Amino acid sequence: MTQSTIYVIDAFLFLFTVMVARSREVRWYQAFLMVMAGFLLAMTPMGYPVWWTFRFIGDSFFG
Numbered sequence: 001m002t003q004s005t006i007y008v009i010d011a012f013l014f015l016f017t018v019m020v021a022r023s024r025e026v027r028w029y030q031a032f033l034m035v036m037a038g039f040l041l042a043m044t045p046m047g048y049p050v051w052w053t054f055r056f057i058g059d060s061f062f063g
Contacts, residue, residue, distance in 0.1 A: 006044055013038055 014035055021031035036050050 010038070010044060010046070 017031050017035050017038075020026055021028055026034075036054075
């Protein structure tokens with residue numbers, strides 16, 4: 001799987017999550033967490049800033 005294929009799949013999944021959030025089946029923060037977890041699982045280049053954000057928030061709360 002090439003890098004461009006991963007970007008296309010991620011874009012589709014992001015669009016899918018946006019549409020689920022707009023349908024009001026899940027709350028906006030649940031949709032946001034789904035998107036962030038998807039980037040972490042895929043570990044695309046976008047996954048690294050997401051991981052940094054989670055670590056920053058976690059270190060702020062837990063020392």
